[in-house]
Amino acid sequence: MKFSASSSPVILGVGHTEYSANSGRSERQLATEAIAAAIADANLDLSDIDGLVTYDLDSNDPLLLSNDLALPDLKWFSRLSYGGGQACATAQDACLAILSGAARVVVIYRAANMRSGQRFGTGEGTTAEQLRYLQWSYPVGLLTPGHMGSLWMHRYLHERNLTADDLAHVVLSSRRYAANNPNSRYFKQEFSVDDYLASPWVVEPVLRTPDCCMETDGGAALVICHPDVDPQRGKPKALLRGAARGMAKGSSILQNYYRPDICGFPDLKVVLTQLWEQTGISARELSAAIIYDAFSPFIYVALEELGVASPSEISGFVASGGIDLDGTLPVNTNGGQLSEAYLHGFNGMIEAVRQIRGESANQLSKTDHILVTGGPALATSGLILSPG
């Protein structure tokens, strides 16, 4: 079983709640709203669903939701580990279930109150399982993803001679996209380099507040189907040309301190190699990339792994507008997780579908191949969409 232009699974529906700092309702409610919206968008019925996939860190497991939504018999359900790293692996899981014949209509979802509830940015509620991965960073007081990641991000910025201005360019690009996006709290807002430089430190000398993804309340879901599923009057299909996951040798959770070369995303390399093989396309043929931007420096490392600019050109590539809408490789056209919402990659996958459909707030003129990546610097994932 393989991905191919004729047999690739298709994304027929996307849905999400509002993205906010305080949803005022339960994560369970957010999940059901998002799934119902995605199914309605697909012009299907809840009773068509036969598979559910989410994260193990989502509080809404498939059993809970199958009852909440009065779903029929489910034939595929799974929960994936390693947080947002596996964003696109939830889609891959759906594809594998569909390509194997196990299921036909699989909904992937993520719903959480990540701002009004338990916040990743405070280090509260770290679990015993996480502690096994954090055994060497936790004792010295590195509690949050920003803490843990900053040590290698600082080293990366140092080796590439990247400065606060370079990070500001990434943030400003994402805020410009968000200024056109009504789903973002930064809709119609301006943001300057001075605003950036005046923002408080989260981790000195790397991350200011706008370098860190927004902590968001919300729910999001996508409906992935067998290509034979034919909803009458459906919207344009987004074809899943490829989807892959990867855990590189010596992988970690945001702590690649111990690899000889601190400055890459080896897990992403494992994923990209598979995607190029599955799709037969190269990075230069991408129309856009939705890169998992938990922190602004990730964009530079990911662009290097994509090979769109060499390490010495990377600063100029971004500074000259390379990731803007009219640039060589538009990146995170929804504003990304820095400026639209942080829903562990799900809002990024939805943006890729909107681009394919011609529904984006920052519509690309060309949408032949759109790459989406999961959280890097840990076991990660990716997918490529094309118009159906």
Place this chain on the structure above:
Amino acid sequence: MNDHWTSSSDPEAVFQEGLINGEFRVQKCDSCAVVRHPPVRYCAACGQPDWSAVSVSPVGTVISWVIPRRPNLPAPPAATNQVVVLVELEQGIRLLGHMASGSSATAIGDQVQGSVGHHGDVLIPVFRRIP
């Protein structure tokens, strides 16, 4: 504190046992002699399982440093406003630790000397610049 770490046959226990004894103790592969940290059961360099615990020189170079400014919570103990360093020791392994309080501004490339100190009530590596 950490009294479940009692046996040096457990790779995860070795480092803590070293800290209790005032030194940095890690695994060394019996087959290829590569020194490694964090602990794992098979050598990433040669794939062999046998190892011994060795004490390593606490002298090294600052690979990176950061100062967490947020969050500012009472517990669990974040390293807020503390200089956290990633140090590559002479024998090649890298350790996380703190710069000792009162140390002057830290820079990548600084030569440092480590010893055993505390973060809260936990033993951790603490480094001082070598002038």
